[in-house]
Amino acid sequence: MRWILVLALICCSLAARADFDYRLEPRQIAESVWLLEGSTDNFAAANGGNIVNTGFIVSDQGVLVIDSGPSRRYGEALRQAIARVTDKPVLKLLLTHHHPDHALGNQAFADVPIAALAGTTQLLAEQGEAMAENMYRLVGDWMRGTEVRLPTETLTPGPLQVGNRRLQLIGLRGHSGADLAILDETSGVLFAGDLLFYQRALTTPGTPGLDLWLADLERLQALPWKQIVPGHGPLASSAAPFKQMRDYLGWLDGVMRDGAEQGAEMNELIRTPIPERFAGISLSRYELIRSVSHLYPRYERARLRRVDR
Numbered sequence: 407m408r409w410i411l412v413l414a415l416i417c418c419s420l421a422a423r424a425d426f427d428y429r430l431e432p433r434q435i436a437e438s439v440w441l442l443e444g445s446t447d448n449f450a451a452a453n454g455g456n457i458v459n460t461g462f463i464v465s466d467q468g469v470l471v472i473d474s475g476p477s478r479r480y481g482e483a484l485r486q487a488i489a490r491v492t493d494k495p496v497l498k499l500l501l502t503h504h505h506p507d508h509a510l511g512n513q514a515f516a517d518v519p520i521a522a523l524a525g526t527t528q529l530l531a532e533q534g535e536a537m538a539e540n541m542y543r544l545v546g547d548w549m550r551g552t553e554v555r556l557p558t559e560t561l562t563p564g565p566l567q568v569g570n571r572r573l574q575l576i577g578l579r580g581h582s583g584a585d586l587a588i589l590d591e592t593s594g595v596l597f598a599g600d601l602l603f604y605q606r607a608l609t610t611p612g613t614p615g616l617d618l619w620l621a622d623l624e625r626l627q628a629l630p631w632k633q634i635v636p637g638h639g640p641l642a643s644s645a646a647p648f649k650q651m652r653d654y655l656g657w658l659d660g661v662m663r664d665g666a667e668q669g670a671e672m673n674e675l676i677r678t679p680i681p682e683r684f685a686g687i688s689l690s691r692y693e694l695i696r697s698v699s700h701l702y703p704r705y706e707r708a709r710l711r712r713v714d715r
């Protein structure tokens with residue numbers, strides 16, 4: 407009898423966890439600007455892939471959404487969360503870049519233009535299927551029904567008027583090869599996409615180079631922002647995320663540059679001690695291992711080229 411009770415309790419708790427509800431709670435961060443903040447963990451069945459920040463801006467004409475999240479289910483939950491805040495229609499979805507946590511909720515926005523930089527559409531077309539497959543492996547059933555849906559509108563960097571809101575679209579490429587940052591001029595909120603990670607180790611698959619990424623950060627920091635929404639990590643109203651990113655990128659670049667100089671092996675580099683000042687940054691060891699495997703061969707080749715010359 408006792409066993410039956412225990413089994414029933416286990417079943418109940420499993421069912422409670424398996425309701426696949428992201429419980430999205432939009433938080434107002436400025437007048438008519440809302441943030442949905444994800445965790446700074448890695449993709450896992452426990453979070454359904456909700457490790458990402460998405461947001462939306464409510465203009466007098468309707469809603470502009472920034473990123474669609476990691477799955478169809480997330481995209482649908484985002485639509486419902488928006489509808490709880492405003493009865494204005496969704497006008498458009500803007501994608502900051504093509505990575506799975508930002509663009510696999512697109513199906514829920516099939517009724518509105520899905521707008522992205524040309525490079526983002528191309529990269530999603532090339533890599534979307536493999537990224538979606540990987541997400542199914544990582545977070546399981548949360549992904550059910552998720553399919554890649556490509557953008558339907560190409561964005562050009564520059565001003566974008568949406569109802570009474572004027573936005574600046576900034577086209578960069580340091581994180582993924584095609585990265586869009588969005589500055590809402592009315593509120594001064596900067597949606598930096600994954601050009602900025604804060605308190606969470608940055609990811610490097612697809613970066614054209616850490617030097618380009620650093621240059622992008624300089625451009626972003628010079629904008630007239632008042633608050634910064636990083637792609638991952640907490641909202642900030644100071645330049646702290648920029649400072650941390652520059653410090654971290656410089657360290658990562660130095661580890662690989664020095665390693666290549668000294669002819670170090672990859673498996674030595676991935677054991678490099680993480681500096682104490684990065685102790686508060688989540689997943690730094692995990693991402694160091696990934697970054698070294700993505701990027702170190704480039705540093706080794708660059709070193710070889712110099713020797714040959």
Ligand SMILES: [Zn+2]
Pocket residue numbers: 458505507508600637638
């Ligand atoms: Zn991301």
